[in-house]
Amino acid sequence: MPSRYDILFQPIQIGPVTAPNRFYQVPHCNGFGWRMPKGLAAMRGMKAEGGWGVVCTEETEIHHTSDLSPFFEGRIWSDDDIPALQLMTEAVHKHGSLAGIELSYNGRDASNLYTRAAPFDLFSRGLVGGSGYEPGQSRTASKDDLKQIRKWHRAAAIRAKRAGFDIIYCYAAHNLTLAFHMLSKDNDRTDEYGGSLENRTRFLRELIEDTKEAVGDTCAVAVRFAVDELLGTDGMQHDGEARDIISSLAELPDLWDVNISAWKNDSITSRFGKEGHQEKYISFVKQLTTKPVVGVGRYTSPDSMVSAIERGIMDLIGAARPSIADPFLPNKIKAGKLEDIRECIGCNICVTGDTRFVPIRCTQNPSMGEEWRREWHPELIAPKKSEDEILIVGAGPAGLEAARALGQRGYHVILTDKNREAGGRVDLESKLPNLTEWRRVIDWRLTQIQKIENIFFYPSSPMTAKDILEAGAPHIILATGSTWRRDGMGRYHSRPISGNAKIFTPDDLMNGNLPTGKVLIYDDDHYYMGGVLAELLAENGCEVTLVTPAQTISAWTEHTLEQERIYKRLLALNVNLLPHHALASFSPIAATVTHTITSAESTLPSDAIVLVTDRIPNDALYHELKPALAEGKLKSLRLIGDAEAPNIIAQAIFSGHLAAREFDEVINPDVTPFKVER
Numbered sequence: 214m215p216s217r218y219d220i221l222f223q224p225i226q227i228g229p230v231t232a233p234n235r236f237y238q239v240p241h242c243n244g245f246g247w248r249m250p251k252g253l254a255a256m257r258g259m260k261a262e263g264g265w266g267v268v269c270t271e272e273t274e275i276h277h278t279s280d281l282s283p284f285f286e287g288r289i290w291s292d293d294d295i296p297a298l299q300l301m302t303e304a305v306h307k308h309g310s311l312a313g314i315e316l317s318y319n320g321r322d323a324s325n326l327y328t329r330a331a332p333f334d335l336f337s338r339g340l341v342g343g344s345g346y347e348p349g350q351s352r353t354a355s356k357d358d359l360k361q362i363r364k365w366h367r368a369a370a371i372r373a374k375r376a377g378f379d380i381i382y383c384y385a386a387h388n389l390t391l392a393f394h395m396l397s398k399d400n401d402r403t404d405e406y407g408g409s410l411e412n413r414t415r416f417l418r419e420l421i422e423d424t425k426e427a428v429g430d431t432c433a434v435a436v437r438f439a440v441d442e443l444l445g446t447d448g449m450q451h452d453g454e455a456r457d458i459i460s461s462l463a464e465l466p467d468l469w470d471v472n473i474s475a476w477k478n479d480s481i482t483s484r485f486g487k488e489g490h491q492e493k494y495i496s497f498v499k500q501l502t503t504k505p506v507v508g509v510g511r512y513t514s515p516d517s518m519v520s521a522i523e524r525g526i527m528d529l530i531g532a533a534r535p536s537i538a539d540p541f542l543p544n545k546i547k548a549g550k551l552e553d554i555r556e557c558i559g560c561n562i563c564v565t566g567d568t569r570f571v572p573i574r575c576t577q578n579p580s581m582g583e584e585w586r587r588e589w590h591p592e593l594i595a596p597k598k599s600e601d602e603i604l605i606v607g608a609g610p611a612g613l614e615a616a617r618a619l620g621q622r623g624y625h626v627i628l629t630d631k632n633r634e635a636g637g638r639v640d641l642e643s644k645l646p647n648l649t650e651w652r653r654v655i656d657w658r659l660t661q662i663q664k665i666e667n668i669f670f671y672p673s674s675p676m677t678a679k680d681i682l683e684a685g686a687p688h689i690i691l692a693t694g695s696t697w698r699r700d701g702m703g704r705y706h707s708r709p710i711s712g713n714a715k716i717f718t719p720d721d722l723m724n725g726n727l728p729t730g731k732v733l734i735y736d737d738d739h740y741y742m743g744g745v746l747a748e749l750l751a752e753n754g755c756e757v758t759l760v761t762p763a764q765t766i767s768a769w770t771e772h773t774l775e776q777e778r779i780y781k782r783l784l785a786l787n788v789n790l791l792p793h794h795a796l797a798s799f800s801p802i803a804a805t806v807t808h809t810i811t812s813a814e815s816t817l818p819s820d821a822i823v824l825v826t827d828r829i830p831n832d833a834l835y836h837e838l839k840p841a842l843a844e845g846k847l848k849s850l851r852l853i854g855d856a857e858a859p860n861i862i863a864q865a866i867f868s869g870h871l872a873a874r875e876f877d878e879v880i881n882p883d884v885t886p887f888k889v890e891r
């Protein structure tokens with residue numbers, strides 16, 4: 214039957230190759246990189262299986278003088294790298310999709326910590342790769358050096374073709390790569406590579422021409438170009454030089470992959486940007502070229518995708534995060550199962566795989582990163598092994614996911630929650646400023662649960678240990694969450710903070726009990742909660758001081774690319790920011806804080822204190838029920854999610870999913886439960 218989404222499934226010619234549809238997984242980092250090629254190949258292959266017509270690598274180092282350590286990206290330094298890359302192209306081709314590779318020479322964005330080589334760049338300048346402050350500089354690339362780099366790029370393209378890639382990128386985006394730096398207005402080289410726009414575009418033009426000449430007969434040559442850096446006249450502008458650059462190179466590549474720079478802008482979180490947020494920057498590109506254009510914007514709605522194509526914004530729907538949250542998004546649209554799409558929530562936990570140097574994970578998709586080592590499939594799960602019934606107490610993210618996945622296996626599942634609304638912490642947190650999209654965690658799971666006949670959900674049902682035993686289920690899973698501490702104990706303080714004041718916790722605030730007047734928020738959690746509560750209270754008219762023992766505010770949000778925007782928002786709301794300070798004591802009218810390095814004390818007038826420190830696992834039921842397990846009244850008892858160990862939402866979902874996968878299995882705690890790449 215024809216559908217309004219058919220347009221998404223039209224094949225698209227890209228130079229000498231044809232994409233089977235318009236779903237295009239743009240290059241994205243993943244923390245596997247060259248170090249774990251099997252895990253990487255399985256992850257990419259899963260997207261092809263799920264219907265993504267093009268699946269690309271992450272940025273791939275073409276030469277040892279552009280070594281991106283400590284990050285794990287792709288590597289194609291020599292022929293020795295071909296077999297590992299072939300694992301990916303084979304995994305992608307198996308499902309009829311095209312494989313793309315993003316060749317990258319990063320110049321001063323490469324820290325070369327591993328190779329100890331000096332990277333080439335426009336001129337000798339402080340390195341910005343690695344931590345961003347690695348103590349070293351690049352060396353000036355002479356004209357001969359540029360010739361060398363072109364030779365390396367060409368050799369990498371030929372190797373990429375041999376590895377089986379169908380689309381080869383010339384990369385000039387994300388404020389990374391020498392090709393992008395060359396385009397900059399700051400490029401005042403006096404040779405034919407600097408000064409005029411024609412000169413500044415020369416290197417990118419040469420890379421495209423070289424690549425076409427080397428592999429263009431059978432491979433498509435794509436350009437990834439950032440049309441705006443959101444730096445005003447200090448950077449690339451979509452209504453400025455980006456137009457001239459695209460005009461001058463318009464028909465040269467076979468595909469334009471356009472976005473905004475830097476990565477924090479390209480992958481803006483849902484707290485700061487919505488679906489389609491890049492359209493206003495990239496929409497001009499299609500007017501300047503006849504070549505296919507791919508763009509991104511965290512599209513999860515098929516209607517928005519169709520609209521972006523019909524309005525002439527792009528030809529292919531590019532995606533990193535929507536393909537991570539749901540590798541089967543295209544197939545679900547094709548099958549008309551739109552309600553089954555597991556929509557990305559825009560939290561950027563996936564990004565932390567790269568920024569923390571570990572395999573990629575996803576809040577919505579607990580199988581992400583587990584495709585090879587645990588052989589987890591995002592859509593398939595082993596059928597039940599017994600007729601046993603399972604009672605799950607707590608319908609937060611952990612309980613919802615455990616119930617859903619056990620239900621999918623075919624087990625009879627009873628899920629209860631004391632609250633009228635499902636979702637636990639996510640129900641509360643998604644009501645905080647700008648976190649509405651996080652509700653997708655609950656919505657997707659509830660939709661699935663409603664469709665599975667063997668899951669029975671009882672909201673408004675608080676359970677005691679007695680209730681649980683009387684319910685008669687032989688297997689109990691406790692997903693009862695955690696409670697924010699009220700005593701200030703956490704990473705910094707191992708003993709309660711002393712004093713007498715109006716104390717609030719995030720639980721109080723999220724349940725509508727808000728302080729007034731001068732409020733001190735003490736953040737020893739360091740992720741989003743402290744900052745988001747500061748935003749809430751400042752918007753509510755409080756005079757807020759955000760105190761943290763860390764060196765920076767919301768320190769861990771650096772890894773989700775949000776920290777700068779958090780600072781900007783809090784400063785705009787006149788929140789007083791006090792890093793490097795620990796809360797020492799408090800009274801009804803003031804708080805004493807100490808500098809974490811000098812121990813200098815200061816007193817801050819405050820009417821109320823909000824403690825964002827550790828959480829206490831709600832594991833009382835577990836301890837009450839343990840004797841019943843010992844006495845054989847229960848066959849199994851398992852604690853999952855925040856009740857086991859408080860952590861991020863992604864971990865609660867993972868924990869629930871793991872419990873479902875491991876149910877009825879014999880688990881040997883002495884054995885690593887997954888394959889390890891060595």
Ligand code: ADP
Nearest residue numbers: 607609610611631637638676693694854855865
């Ligand atoms: P997690 O992140 O581990 O899923 P949450 O705190 O989000 O944890 O969810 C825990 C859920 O468990 C909450 O919705 C809470 O209402 C529910 N809950 C806690 N204790 C009980 C109980 N004794 N009976 C029923 N539901 C409970």
Ligand code: SF4
Nearest residue numbers: 557558560561563575
């Ligand atoms: Fe989306 Fe968050 Fe998953 Fe990344 S981790 S794909 S942002 S849901």
